[in-house]
Amino acid sequence: MEIIPEGKHFRLVQESELPEILEYLERYKPESLKFHQTIKTYLNDRVWDFYFYVSKDWPEKPIILHFPGCTLTPNNNIYQSFGIFCPSTQIECVDLMRTEDVLIDWQKPLYLNFTHIAIMNRLDDFYSTFGVMERLEGDIYVCDKLNTDLELEELSDDAEMRPLTADDVKGIHDLYPASEIERIEVFEILVQVLPGLGIFRKDTNELAAWMVHSYYGAMFSMQTRPEYRRKGYGIRLARSLTKLVIERGYSPFVVIRPQNDASRNLYTKLGFKKAYETCRVKMTPGLKEEDHGEEQPSNHQAKTNGVAKGEGPTTKADDDTEANKENQPVDEGIEDMLAEKCDIGKEEMSTAHAKAAMDEGIEEDK
Numbered sequence: 001m002e003i004i005p006e007g008k009h010f011r012l013v014q015e016s017e018l019p020e021i022l023e024y025l026e027r028y029k030p031e032s033l034k035f036h037q038t039i040k041t042y043l044n045d046r047v048w049d050f051y052f053y054v055s056k057d058w059p060e061k062p063i064i065l066h067f068p069g070c071t072l073t074p075n076n077n078i079y080q081s082f083g084i085f086c087p088s089t090q091i092e093c094v095d096l097m098r099t100e101d102v103l104i105d106w107q108k109p110l111y112l113n114f115t116h117i118a119i120m121n122r123l124d125d126f127y128s129t130f131g132v133m134e135r136l137e138g139d140i141y142v143c144d145k146l147n148t149d150l151e152l153e154e155l156s157d158d159a160e161m162r163p164l165t166a167d168d169v170k171g172i173h174d175l176y177p178a179s180e181i182e183r184i185e186v187f188e189i190l191v192q193v194l195p196g197l198g199i200f201r202k203d204t205n206e207l208a209a210w211m212v213h214s215y216y217g218a219m220f221s222m223q224t225r226p227e228y229r230r231k232g233y234g235i236r237l238a239r240s241l242t243k244l245v246i247e248r249g250y251s252p253f254v255v256i257r258p259q260n261d262a263s264r265n266l267y268t269k270l271g272f273k274k275a276y277e278t279c280r281v282k283m284t285p286g287l288k289e290e291d292h293g294e295e296q297p298s299n300h301q302a303k304t305n306g307v308a309k310g311e312g313p314t315t316k317a318d319d320d321t322e323a324n325k326e327n328q329p330v331d332e333g334i335e336d337m338l339a340e341k342c343d344i345g346k347e348e349m350s351t352a353h354a355k356a357a358m359d360e361g362i363e364e365d366k
Contacts, residue, residue: 001076003051007103009096010053010065018043018052024059028087030142030275031116033253035085037217038066040250045193047186047215051078053103055096062086063093065103068113068216079103083113084123094122106130110283113216114138114255117277131285138255138279141264141272146242146252150269153232158203161236164196164210171207172198175223190215195244199233209233211241219245219254235266242270 005012013021022039025032042050050068055061063086069078082104086093097104104110106127112120117137124133155161164172169191173184190196196212208231209224219241224233245252254272256263 001078004079004103006056007053007100009055009100010103011056013052013054013064021052021054021064024062025064025085029251030140031088032085033140033142033251033275034114034216034218034278035064035066035083037250037253038083038215041194041213041215041217047189047193055093061093061096062090063096066113077108079105080108081111081113084115084119086119088116088118091118091122094119095126097123098126106283107285109285112281112283114140114278114280117279120279120281123281127283131283134282134284135279136257136281137277138257139264140275140278141254141256141267142275143242143246143252143267143270143272145271146239146246147269147271150239152236152239155199155236156231158201159199159208159231159233160202161197161199161240164191164198164212166191168198168207168210172196172210172212172223175207175210175225186215187212195241195248197237197241197244199228199237209237211237213241213245213248213250217250217253219252235269238266239270 003012018039022036022043025036025039029036038050039052041047048069050066053065053067055063058064063084066083066085067078068081068083084094084097112123120133120135127133166188169184169187172187172191176187190212194213194215196210198210199208200206201208207225208228209222211219211222213219219238222234222237242252252272253275254263254267255278256267
């Protein structure tokens with residue numbers, strides 16, 4: 001489709017400008033991390049043609065938009081799926097979105113990729129007057145220093161870990177929970193230009209588990225076939241890939257759903273720490289909350305400022321819960337809800353969610 005050179009308040013960024021924007025975003029880390037790493041990955045290891053827009057008053061009004069274009073959206077309209085970054089200290093810049101009617105058609109369904117929760121709250125203040133924002137919350141966990149002292153059991157003699165190749169793409173895509181909407185071409189490029197690891201059966205060469213560095217800078221999707229869980233594959237993949245990502249000059253991060261204790265437990269063992277709260281949103285115009293039919297987050301849940309809270313003292317209840325963590329599914333927290341990014345049919349949606357429910361339990365091991 002035709003790429004729009006400028007909106008009402010935003011203009012298309014030229015590639016020559018991106019290094020300077022990257023340097024500017026550096027000062028706002030960790031809350032700018034996702035955008036920072038997305039641009040860095042784009043400049044170093046281009047996976048897809050991304051489109052970035054900054055305010056026409058950049059950097060005095062430091063708000064930037066990202067339209068990835070590599071995830072299927074309604075009518076293949078890249079302007080219906082996007083992400084936003086704005087420093088929380090200048091959150092009022094988000095208000096430019098209220099009257100941005102060139103790039104964004106607020107009367108169509110929109111899909112906002114994982115974005116700082118303070119930005120989502122600001123958008124909700126005006127969007128709630130004519131539509132509903134369905135939220136999927138996630139916490140950004142960042143690894144500044146990998147825990148190299150963690151001892152893991154050796155792989156069994158019938159398994160081996162090795163880099164992913166183009167020959168593995170079909171197996172990767174088949175295991176991906178939202179394969180119905182994520183282009184297989186993305187995975188074909190990912191395994192060629194970004195680090196990716198898989199664990200395979202030696203006798204059959206079957207792919208048992210995999211994990212790759214994503215086009216937006218995160219540790220993207222760790223998937224394990226159900227019959228190979230509880231073998232230590234997940235944490236081995238996560239540790240090895242984290243090391244590779246750091247060596248390439250990136251900041252490893254993951255998005256973990258707040259209720260996923262097992263995933264949080266795994267990554268904190270490796271040295272990941274919570275940086276801020278985020279959420280992705282499906283925006284449906286003309287829909288009232290009572291029509292939505294689902295319980296909306298309370299103000300306490302949704303209207304937070306996204307600042308990471310320190311861990312409180314351990315209680316006996318915490319100890320009792322800890323014992324059950326191994327029985328909870330572990331997942332990276334993003335890809336199991338990607339099917340909501342486009343208006344696929346009910347049958348396809350059911351298939352995507354059923355597959356996600358099966359595959360999102362990464363490895364259920366410690």
